[in-house]
Amino acid sequence: MSELPRTIVEAGQWLRSGKITAATLTEAMLARCYAAQERLGAFNVITDEAAMMAARTADADFARGIDRGPLMGIPLGIKDLLATSDAPTTANSRVLDPAWGQRADATVVRKLRDAGAVLMGKLVLHEFAIGWPDPATGFPIARNPWDPTRTPGGSSSGTGAAVCAGLALGGLGSDTGGSIRGPASYCGISGLKPTFGRVSKEGAVPLGYSLDTIGPMARTARDCAIIFDTIAGYDPADPCTVNVPVPSMTAGLDGTLAGVRIGIPRDYFFSAPELDAEVKAMVLAAVDTMREAGATVVEIDLPYSESAAAAQRMTISAEAYAYHEQGLREQPEQYGMHTRLRLLHGMLYTAADFVQAQRMRSVVRDAWTTAMRAVDVLITPTSTAIAPTFESFDGTKVDTTPTLTGVWNLVGFPALSVNCGFSATGLPIGMQIVGAPFTEPIVFRVGDAYQQITDWHIRVPETDYAAEVTA
Amino acid sequence: MTKHDKDDVAATVDHLIAVAGMTVTPEERDYFVRAYPILRASLRHLRLPEARDAEPALMYPADNRR
Numbered sequence: 001m002s003e004l005p006r007t008i009v010e011a012g013q014w015l016r017s018g019k020i021t022a023a024t025l026t027e028a029m030l031a032r033c034y035a036a037q038e039r040l041g042a043f044n045v046i047t048d049e050a051a052m053m054a055a056r057t058a059d060a061d062f063a064r065g066i067d068r069g070p071l072m073g074i075p076l077g078i079k080d081l082l083a084t085s086d087a088p089t090t091a092n093s094r095v096l097d098p099a100w101g102q103r104a105d106a107t108v109v110r111k112l113r114d115a116g117a118v119l120m121g122k123l124v125l126h127e128f129a130i131g132w133p134d135p136a137t138g139f140p141i142a143r144n145p146w147d148p149t150r151t152p153g154g155s156s157s158g159t160g161a162a163v164c165a166g167l168a169l170g171g172l173g174s175d176t177g178g179s180i181r182g183p184a185s186y187c188g189i190s191g192l193k194p195t196f197g198r199v200s201k202e203g204a205v206p207l208g209y210s211l212d213t214i215g216p217m218a219r220t221a222r223d224c225a226i227i228f229d230t231i232a233g234y235d236p237a238d239p240c241t242v243n244v245p246v247p248s249m250t251a252g253l254d255g256t257l258a259g260v261r262i263g264i265p266r267d268y269f270f271s272a273p274e275l276d277a278e279v280k281a282m283v284l285a286a287v288d289t290m291r292e293a294g295a296t297v298v299e300i301d302l303p304y305s306e307s308a309a310a311a312q313r314m315t316i317s318a319e320a321y322a323y324h325e326q327g328l329r330e331q332p333e334q335y336g337m338h339t340r341l342r343l344l345h346g347m348l349y350t351a352a353d354f355v356q357a358q359r360m361r362s363v364v365r366d367a368w369t370t371a372m373r374a375v376d377v378l379i380t381p382t383s384t385a386i387a388p389t390f391e392s393f394d395g396t397k398v399d400t401t402p403t404l405t406g407v408w409n410l411v412g413f414p415a416l417s418v419n420c421g422f423s424a425t426g427l428p429i430g431m432q433i434v435g436a437p438f439t440e441p442i443v444f445r446v447g448d449a450y451q452q453i454t455d456w457h458i459r460v461p462e463t464d465y466a467a468e469v470t471a
Numbered sequence: 472m473t474k475h476d477k478d479d480v481a482a483t484v485d486h487l488i489a490v491a492g493m494t495v496t497p498e499e500r501d502y503f504v505r506a507y508p509i510l511r512a513s514l515r516h517l518r519l520p521e522a523r524d525a526e527p528a529l530m531y532p533a534d535n536r537r
Contacts, residue, residue: 310514332495344493344495345510347487359525359528360522363521363522
């Protein structure tokens with residue numbers, strides 16, 4: 001007996017060497033999904049029949065010598081705000097019209113299926129990708145596999161929990177202000193918010209039109225790069241996608257940091273009073289590790305961070321409020337209490353506030369684009385603290401806690417979160433690697449190289465549902 | 472904040488809720504009355520002199536051709 005593979009790369013090796021079949025792998029992971037569902041609540045629906053069919057197709061293709069690439073036969077999960085042809089889409093809400101999801105796959109889902117991936121089901125999220133779960137809505141609430149009394153982060157909570165617990169080898173999340181990177185940080189996995197316009201969001205329930213991104217979550221940066229290679233690219237069905245070439249994300253993963261220029265923006269990102277001392281220390285220790293491995297580290301000035309945070313909050317409030325205005329007016333009681341509170345913020349702003357936020361956005365983008373010319377990537381903490389308990393949640397702090405992630409949605413830069421250590425209480429701490437627009441290859445390279453010289457990312461929580469498979 | 476200021480904030484929030492046509496619980500209304508001054512204060516960061524002549528990024532096109 002042996003354990004199941006923990007990464008996409010490892011699973012691909014097993015599948016191609018004949019150590020395991022896609023059907024066996026999928027069957028074992030489905031068993032895990034069901035065993036963990038009550039404790040972790042990661043899935044809204046497990047599409048076991050469709051998954052097994054995709055796995056058998058992959059096995060048949062392998063047998064015929066057909067190889068559709070590194071995702072063939074790999075079990076993945078999909079955040080339940082992306083349309084899939086084989087399951088309803090709920091956005092974890094009673095408000096979304098069920099007819100919305102009765103359609104073909106979202107572009108990114110179709111790309112994964114075309115690559116031979118095995119889609120295991122629809123993963124839980126915070127309602128409409130904002131707020132905080134409300135048990136009254138009746139949907140499952142995803143929990144952190146490291147400590148189920150704590151949140152796995154949000155809004156891609158199910159994807160974070162599922163990947164962390166080994167219920168899927170990767171998955172898709174969405175990120176409007178940190179919804180991929182937050183769960184990646186709290187769960188100790190890797191997750192990329194792409195450059196705005198790099199990945200199609202066609203078929204995704206919107207939150208903030210000019211901030212929304214779809215991206216990969218997986219145990220390693222390399223696995224994220226593999227998923228990203230498949231989903232990235234121009235899509236005529238999404239007017240926000242940019243028609244520029246997409247280089248290979250994995251070709252440059254040489255495991256080295258030699259010559260890489262790392263910038264450390266001390267102000268705001270490392271100086272906020274809310275930043276936990278343990279988080280700060282671990283991220284700076286990771287920077288030291290990368291310096292010792294050959295990277296050049298310089299401090300860098302990023303002006304207007306407070307303005308960027310205010311502009312991002314204003315923009316997400318306005319855009320989300322516009323989408324939900326009718327629903328909030330006509331069926332407010334159908335929203336979860338925390339979601340409703342967050343969405344209603346939009347009624348407190350003026351039209352001038354919105355335009356002023358977009359003018360400030362131009363100023364910030366220009367200043368930060370200029371600053372980034374001196375470095376290849378920036379390093380910051382992903383979150384100000386470790387995963388909080390459900391019991392300690394205070395929705396009123398959302399307005400005053402600095403966002404270390406949302407500012408990158410404002411300017412559209414790519415940002416990857418990777419695990420850089422654990423707290424004294426045994427909870428993961430995330431480090432954010434930020435690049436200039438369309439520089440995902442260097443972002444992945446730095447994340448992968450860091451993971452080549454550390455082992456934080458391969459640590460997994462102890463579970464009682466880790467099914468084994470006959471080798 | 473004086474009582475007069477608090478009354479002004481409460482009146483403003485009540486007005487905004489009414490104009491929006493929203494129904495909120497008393498707890499939500501109280502929360503917005505508390506949050507509104509904080510929210511408005513944060514908007515000072517959007518009105519810097521540097522933005523006075525800036526064009527708005529109404530639909531942000533991430534662009535590597537700068």
